[in-house]
Amino acid sequence: MNGSPEKTVVNTINASFTGIKGEVIVNALSEQGVYVGISSACSTLGGEGDYVLNAMNISDEKISGSFRISMSRYTTDEEIDEFIEILRNVVSFLNF
Numbered sequence: 001m002n003g004s005p006e007k008t009v010v011n012t013i014n015a016s017f018t019g020i021k022g023e024v025i026v027n028a029l030s031e032q033g034v035y036v037g038i039s040s041a042c043s044t045l046g047g048e049g050d051y052v053l054n055a056m057n058i059s060d061e062k063i064s065g066s067f068r069i070s071m072s073r074y075t076t077d078e079e080i081d082e083f084i085e086i087l088r089n090v091v092s093f094l095n096f
Contacts, residue, residue: 002058002066011072014053016065020094025067028090034083037068 002014016022022038029036053063071080 002053002056002062011070011075013069014066015069016062016067017091017095018061018065020065020091022065022067024094025065025090028094029086032086032090034086037070038066 002016008014017025026036026038050063050066053066058066069083
């Protein structure tokens with residue numbers, strides 16, 4: 001997880017995995033029917049990088065690998081468990 005759990009929106013997580021670009025994770029997850037976003041929720045389209053993650057002193061490598069997971073009040077525990085399993089498989093495959 002990128003950032004502090006105490007200073008985040010409760011339904012949104014920004015995460016990254018070392019050595020894997022965020023875009024690659026997002027594409028791999030979408031092939032599995034799971035849709036997440038790239039970068040932080042506050043990033044600017046067409047802007048110079050991600051100013052929020054930069055301001056948090058997140059490394060460039062983590063920023064390039066970041067992706068955003070958002071949930072709603074309707075997200076079930078089963079859906080979260082399924083997402084975690086799919087994410088584990090995707091990251092394991094991409095780290096081959």
